[in-house]
Amino acid sequence: MANDNLKAIWRAGSMLAFFALVGVVLLVVVQWLTKDQIAENARLMKLQRLHEIVSAADYNNDLLASAQTLPLSIEGLADTAKKYTASKSGTAIADIYEVTSLQGYSGPISLVIGINADNSLRGVRVISHKETPGLGDKIETSKDDWILQFAGKSLQNPELNRWKVRKDGGDFDQFTGATITPRAVVNAVREVLSINE
Incomplete structure (x- = not known):
């Protein structure tokens, strides 16, 4: 009887090990077969985000290949940023920075910020x-047009000391309750x- 129990336990353990091995092999094969498509999808998603700032018709360089990782030591921002340069026939038309603010209410806020060659915001x-749905999520263009107000602004428009929300004595609206x-x-x-100047 004890011998039958041992055989049953061994058989169940062997079956479990076999299915685990098959699962791991299938996972590795699927990952290997789809890695190029996953990388391409990530590349296209990144370009789509950057094209919200600079239209593909406005530049003719390889925007993603222009990426540089920049170290930052600015309070409130993550310690690195990515910078992409959009050029037309060798002339830079805009830099796009991918940065993360660490000052969000519910956690980090990742942004892309486009700056024209004349240092105005694109x-x-x-x-x-x-951020909190219904309050802080108004920074998304799908929820509100608040974030569109930055286009055309620069450190001279408004003046540097006015680059704050109205509650802090600046020129930018905040949201009610946020x-x-x-x-x-x-x-x-x-x-x-x-840092771009």
Whole structure:
């Protein structure tokens, strides 16, 4: 009887090990077969985000190949940023920075910030955030047009000391019941404009 129990346990363990091995092999094969497609999808998604700032018709270089990783030591921002340069026939028309503000209400806010060659803002878009739905999520273009107000602005328009939300004495609106989120975005945009000059 004990011998039958041992055989049953061994058989069940062997079957479990076999199916685990088959599962691992299938996972590795599927990953290997789809890795190129996954990489291409990630590349296209990145380009789509960057094209919200600079249209594909506005440049003719390989925008993703222009990427540089920049170290940052700015309070409130993550310690690295990515910079992409859009050029037309060898002339830079805009730099696009991918940065993360650490000052969001519910966590980091990742942004792309486009700056024209004349140091004016081309545009700002949110890549990801965890802000409160119905309050802080108004930084998304699908929820509100608040973030569109940055286009055309520079450190001279408004003056540097006005690059704050209205509650702090600046020129930028905050949301009712949500000041921290807009403050984080305004601060990040101001800092990126400062490092680009």
